[in-house]
Amino acid sequence: MKVTVVGAGAVGATCADNIARKELVEELVLVDIKEGFAEGKALDIMQTASLLGFDTRVIGSTNDYSKTANSDVCVITSGIPRKPGMTREELIGTNAKIVEEVSKNLLKYSPNTILVVISNPMDTMTYLTLKATGLPKHRVIGMGGILDSARFKCYLQQALDCSPNDLHATVIGGHGDTTMIPLTRLATLNGTLVSNLLGEAELKQVSADTMVGGATLTKLLGTSAWYAPGAAGAALVESIIRNEKKVFPCCVSLEGEYGQNDICLGVPVVIGRNGWEKIIDYKLNAEEQELFNKSADAVRNMNQVLDTLVA
Numbered sequence: 001m002k003v004t005v006v007g008a009g010a011v012g013a014t015c016a017d018n019i020a021r022k023e024l025v026e027e028l029v030l031v032d033i034k035e036g037f038a039e040g041k042a043l044d045i046m047q048t049a050s051l052l053g054f055d056t057r058v059i060g061s062t063n064d065y066s067k068t069a070n071s072d073v074c075v076i077t078s079g080i081p082r083k084p085g086m087t088r089e090e091l092i093g094t095n096a097k098i099v100e101e102v103s104k105n106l107l108k109y110s111p112n113t114i115l116v117v118i119s120n121p122m123d124t125m126t127y128l129t130l131k132a133t134g135l136p137k138h139r140v141i142g143m144g145g146i147l148d149s150a151r152f153k154c155y156l157q158q159a160l161d162c163s164p165n166d167l168h169a170t171v172i173g174g175h176g177d178t179t180m181i182p183l184t185r186l187a188t189l190n191g192t193l194v195s196n197l198l199g200e201a202e203l204k205q206v207s208a209d210t211m212v213g214g215a216t217l218t219k220l221l222g223t224s225a226w227y228a229p230g231a232a233g234a235a236l237v238e239s240i241i242r243n244e245k246k247v248f249p250c251c252v253s254l255e256g257e258y259g260q261n262d263i264c265l266g267v268p269v270v271i272g273r274n275g276w277e278k279i280i281d282y283k284l285n286a287e288e289q290e291l292f293n294k295s296a297d298a299v300r301n302m303n304q305v306l307d308t309l310v311a
Contacts, residue, residue, distance in 0.1 A: 001024070001025040001026060001027075001072050001241055002025055002026065002027045002028070002029070002070060002071045002072055003019055003024065003025045003027075003028050003029070003071060003072065003073045003074070003075065003237060003241070004028075004029040004030075004031060004068040004071040004073075004074045004075070004106065004110070004113075005019075005028070005029070005030050005031070005074075005075045005077065005233075006031045006032075006074065006075065006076050006077065006078050006102050006106065007031075007032060007076065007077035007078040007079070007119075008030045008031070008032035008034075008037050008038040008041045008042075008060065009032075009077065009226075010223075010224075010226035010230075011077045011118060011224070011226045011229045011230050011233070012030065012032075012075070012077035012078075012118075012230070013030070013041045013045075013226075013230070014226045014227055014229070014230025014231070015075055015077065015118070015229075015230040015231075015233040015234050015237075016028055016030050016041070016042075016045060016058065016230075017045055017048075017230070018230060018231055018233075018234035019056070019234050019237055019238075020045055020049075020054055020056040020058055021052055021054055022054075022234065022238060023054045023055060023056050024056070024234075024237060024238055024241045024242070025056060025072070025241060026056065026057065027056070027057050027058075027059070028056050028057070028058045028059075029058075029059055029060075029061060029067050029068050029071065030042045030058065030059070030060045030061070031060075031061045031062075031063065031064075031065065031067075031068060032060075032061075032062065032063070033062070033063050033078075034062070035062050036062060037060075037062070038060035038061055038062060039059075039060035039061070039062065040060065041060060042058045042059050042060030043060065045058045046058050065105040065106065065108065065109050066109060068106060068109050068110060069109040069110060070109070070110055071106070071109075071110040071113050072110075072113060072114070072240075072241065073113060073114045073115075073116060073237050073240050073241065074106045074110060074113045074114070074115050074116065075116045075118060075233055075237065076099055076102055076103060076106075076115060076116065076117050076118060076119055076125075076129070077118045077119060077233070078095070078098045078099060078102050078119055079091060079094065079095035079098050079099065079119040079120065079125075080094050080095065084218055084219050084222060091120050091121055092121055092124055092302065092305055092306075093305075095119050095120065095121075095125060096124070096125070096128055096306060098119070099117070099119050099125045099128060099129060100128060100129070100132045103115060103129045103132060103133050104132065104133065107133055107135075113139070114139045114140075114141065114240055114274075114275045115129055115133070115135065115139060115140050115141070116141050116142075116143055116233060116236055116237065116240075117129055117140070117141065117142045117143065117251070118142075118143045118144075118229060118233050120175075120224075121175070121176065121302060122142045122143065122144040122175040122251060123142060123144065123174050123175055123176070123179075123251050123263075123264055123265060123266070123299045123302070123303075124299065124302050124303050124305075124306065125142070126140060126141070126142030126251045126252075126264040127253075127263065127264040127299075127303050127306075128303075128306055130253055130264060137252065137253035137255075138252075138274060138275040138276050138277065139274075139275045140252070140253070140264075140275075141236065141250050141251070141252060141269075141271070141275060141276055142175070142250060142251025142252070142264060142266070143229075143232055143233050143236050143250065143251070144174075144175025144250075144251055144266055145170070145171055145172060145175065145180075145248065145249030145250055145251065145266035145267075146232040146235060146236055146248050146249060146250065147175075147214075147228055147229050147232040148171035148175060148180050148182075148210065148213070148249070148266070149169060149170050149171045149248075149249055150228055150231075150232060151171075151210050151213035151214075151228065152169045152170070152171050152182045152187075152206070152207075152210045153167045153169050154213075155206045155209045155210055155213075156169055156187060156189075156194060156206055159198055159202055159205075159206055160189060160194070160197060160198065162189055166189055166190045167187065167188070167189055167194075168187065168188045169182070169183070169184075169186075169187035169188075169194070170182075170183050170186065170187075170249050170268060170282075171183070171210065171249060171266070172249050172265075172266050172267055172268065172282070172292065173265060173266055173291065173292055173295035173296075174265060174266065174295045174296075174298060174299045175251065175266060176295075176298070176299075177211055177212050177214070177215055178211070178298065179294075179295040179298050179299060180210070180211055180266070180295070181288065181291045181292060181295060182206070182207040182210045182211070183282070183288065184203045184206070184207055185285070185288070186282065235248075236248060236250070236271060239271040239272070240271060240272065240273060240275065241273075243272045243273040244271070244272065245270055245271070245272045245277070246270070246271050247268050247269065247270055247271075247280055248268070248269060248271050249266050249267065249268050249269075250266060250267070250269050250271070250276060251264050251265060251266050252264060252265075252267065252269055252276050252279070254267070254279075257279045257281070258279075258281075258284070258289075258292055259289065259292075259293065260292075260293075260296045263296055263299060263300055263303070264299075265292075265295065265296055265299060267279050267280075268280040268282060
């Protein structure tokens, strides 16, 4: 098995490092446009192999996509990261052209690959990738909801003083500070509803903290986060490569599901060897469905900007 990660920056390199450590594939390729950057990151990761006990072969490439040939999964992290005060939406002008070019270069050498999109604004970049490549919808997956749900669980864990591994909590909708929807009603701690353990004010605070989770880190770090995004990307790749059939909230193409059409948005899906296999219906209540519709409207408005940016 073979995986390619495009973009050897903090998120891409962290994703690659997690994939290598878990020995998900025999060969892992890092690609970057900056001369020698991917080669350096690949060599650095390879020098941990004897220390960490993995045998995955990691190679780097400066914009030579021929080295990515026959990849089973390709992860796209390319683009500029957020700066303090910058929204994900403000990245669209620069990152749209990058993501479209990258996806077409990958398919030139790996026509049967599954594309995982991490680049921001993630919902719009996933939609762009689907439309620009013409791939079957099940082979284009945006990662955002996995990361947002991990942040949701982190804030719940802090509020409950529990193990995050005992929590089941999902964020759906757009991967944006105002478009994501933490489903507090459905969150559980080992089968017990979290709403039975936390008050309404506490749940609202957890939800609010989750929604600005990325912006909070950007303010603290001076750039986008990378440990959690990289780990989230690797978790998605793992479920594909190992055919785990895990249910993850991912940005996928909707054709009537959750009341939406012609949009890529975060919903719970089964992830396996062929990409996303089916959408799980969480039976949203009226309030949640209204929030989901508003999230879709916001993402759809952003998608319309693509018409002015991409030839």
